[in-house]
Amino acid sequence: MKKHWWKALAVLIVIYAIIAGLLIPLKPGILQIKQSGINSGQVITTEVNTYNTSYKVGDKVDAYLKINDKVKLYSTSSQILDKAKLKLSFDVPALLPQVKSFDYTLVMVDAKHGPFLRPSAVTLKQERVDIEKALSSWPKQNEVALKFVDGTKFPFRAVLYESIRNTFYHVPMWFAMVFILLAAMIYSIKYLRKPKSSYDIAARSLTAIGVLLGVLGCLTGSVWAKGTWGTWWTFQEIKLNVSAIALLIYFAYFILRSAIQDDEQKARVASVYNIFAFVAMVPLLFVVPRMVASSLHPGNGGNPGFGGEDLDNTLRMVFYPAIIGWTLFSFWLAQLLYRYELLREKVEEEFD
Amino acid sequence: MKKYTFILILILINSVLSAQEEAKISLHSSGKIYLVVGVLITIFIGIVAFLIYLERKLNSLEEQINNDE
Amino acid sequence: MSSLSPIWELIKLELKLEWRMKYALAGAILYVFTTIFVLYTTLQNEQTIPWNALFWMVALFITVNAVTKSFASSGSSDNLYLYQLSSAHQVIIAKIIYNLFLVFALLLLSYAAFSLFIVNPIQHNNLFLLTIFLGSIGFSLVLTFVSAISNKTKNNAVFMAILGFPLIIPIILSLVKLTEKALESSSKEYLNDIAILAAIDFILFGVILILFPFLWKD
Structure with missing residues (x-):
């Protein structure tokens, strides 16, 4: 039982990632805005649909447009x-x-929910531009203090909403894949240094699980x-594209194996x-995407990386354990496959 | 036996998928939580697929051992 | 009718043989998939001028064919004797250098042909020549090594594509990026991209030097 502790750890961490990842609520946010008019010099009312708020009639809510x-x-x-x-109403x-026509950021603040905002929420137009006089x-x-x-x-992120939680289930697949394939490479090196067939079986089993994780990463x-x-x-x-090509590289590994007789x-x-x-996969996954100008994924095309804006501290609290948990879990799967292959080899040796 | 397990798994997957459909209808407008459900189910199906693969290999190994004895 | 039935039987036999060698079938499918995917990825990434991606795809297919035979022809017994005298490192370095010149010449030739028959939109000729040279190094490294691996199988040509195309993609994407800068009249920052490409070439070379002796053993 002693050598199985890491499997228990894997299960505990994955359960933590699932429970914490699903139960921690999202911050309030602004879903939708209906605006009564766009021209300046009049009273404009907006109907705001919010997310994860619990307003009661009579609550005092302050809001402002960020003009500059x-x-x-x-x-x-x-x-x-x-x-x-x-x-x-404004x-x-x-x-x-x-400038003449601009989309202003709407910031809402109240004692219960704290401040939250939506960029480019309200469009306003003015007939002429005179900044000096306007000021x-x-x-x-x-002034209302931001509490x-x-x-x-x-x-809360527009477009993503609740699906920001997928950070804990989709992204760790890729991290786990890289770790598993790294382990496969280490066993391949071990095999070249000392040609024991168990090393080769370990490398093969790890690569198979790595491919499974890659496929799951693509599907999720x-x-x-x-x-x-x-x-x-x-x-x-x-x-x-890059992850699909990484998968092709490893599909080819299995075809290569089946094509050699000895x-x-x-x-x-x-x-x-x-x-x-x-x-060859390391520059493919980690260098090439950064060279390309734009990407929908965070952390590429000159962005500061997966951190800063994209990953705040509460996300990190679940994200990092999730990576460790899924990786350990994948090692467990790989170990099962390894033990099976080892057993089959033994059986075949004995009966042949 | 094998056949029944397979059917059982199919029913399970089907019920989970239809539950996802229901979730889609009620939650689609608000928070896209169905995406998280979909991702978790995908991972679960992946693990189940691995288990089925391993089980089939084990079956053939067991057969081999039994036949040779 | 009776003369046709042996043909039908032969077709069935072919099908049976194909099915027995499942790996060959899987290899063929992966071959199709890889080729189309690589083409599509390179062409899609290119927003400005298709010339760029087109050039590198043509270059890839030409060089793959040129390098495939690297390890296929063992030649006469005299050649074998020479191989036995030299170490694995000497063999691979010689082959890489030879292929480098071959690939470089072929790329220059296709550049000339492109500018002759299609168009030559390159603004920074020197930068593009450097790109071609760095690309030749990368192509020759990866393809020489892959040809050493695929020579161990019976299906040499198919494995050149299955193993080689995905492995060469990071190099091609960096080359396309660098060519983009050679296409623009205002010279932008390109030292960074050159450094990345050179670093990839350098690392691949190191790994090949370490790994090749294990392939050369028998």
Whole structure:
């Protein structure tokens, strides 16, 4: 039982990733906005549909439009229609210190939910542009302090919404695949240093599980993409192409094995190919996507990487354990396959 | 026996998929949580596929051992 | 009618043989899939001018054919004697250098043919020549090594494509990226891309030097 502790750990961490990943709520956010008009110099009312809010009639909700870095336009009144619906009215001055037509960020703040916003939410147009005059005649307003609310919550992102939780189930497939294939490469090196058939069997089993993880990564990514980007697969997206090619490299590994008759030569050539494949896959997965200008995935095309904006601390709390958990779990699967193959070899030796 | 297990698994997958369909209808407008359900089911099906693959290989190994004895 | 039935029987036999060698069938399917996928990926990534991707795809197919025979012809007994005298490292380095010149010459030739028959939109000729040279190094490294591996199988040509195409994709994508910069009149930052390409070439060379002796053993 002693040497199985890591399997228990794997199961515990994966359960944690599933439970915490599904139960921690999302921060409130703005789903939809219906605007009554767009021209400046009039009162504009907007009907705002919010997400994960629990407004009650009579709650005091403040909201403002971010006109530019210095100037804000506060709502003159707010009327709560529903726990997730409210009406805001803005008394828009005729002159705005901005360009002719602009999409302004809407920020909402109240004591219960803390501040949340939606960029490019409200469109306003003005007849003429006069920034100097607009600033000097800007109406005096009471500043509302932004009070943050404590509590562990995942960030609310437009388009993604709840599916941000897939970070804990789709992304770790790829991480686990890389770790598993790395282990396969290590066993291939071991085989070349000392040609024991058990090393080759380990490399083969690990590669098989690596391919399974890659296929699962593709399929789960496909499901996620269908719901967010609106398509199962797109060739415009470099990461998709690159991961499919990585899979092709490892499919070829198994075809190569089946094409060589002699067992000893098969194991040796397969080990050599496995090592080379991993070395070639590293720039394919980690360098090439960064060279390409744009990507729908986070962390490519000159973005700061998978961190910063894309991954906040609450996500990290589940994301990193999820990677460890799924990786350990995959090693368990690989070990089962390895033990089976070892047993079969023994049986075949005995009966032949 | 093998046949029944297979049918059982099919029924299981089917019921899970239809549950997903229901989830899709009620949650589609709000939070896209069905995507998370879909991803988790995909992973689960992947693991089940591995189990079926391993079981079939084990079956043939057992047969081989029994025949040779 | 009776003269046709042996043909039918022969076709059935072929089918049976094909089915028995399942790996050959899987190999053929993967061959089709890999080729189309590689073509599609390279052509799709290119938004500005298809010339770029087209050039590198043509280059890939030409060089694969040229390098395939690297290990196929063992030649006469004199050649075998020479092989026995030299170490595995000497053999692979000699083959890589020979293939490098071969590939470089072929790429220059296709560049000339492209500019003669299609068009030559290259603005930075020197940068493009450097790109071609770095590309030749990468192609010759990967394809020479893959031809050493696929020579161990019976289906040499198919395995050149199945093993070689996916492995060469990172190099082709970097080459396409670099060519894009050679196509633009305003010279942008390209040292970074050159460094990446050179680094990939260098790492592949190191790995091949380590791995080749294990293939050369028998």
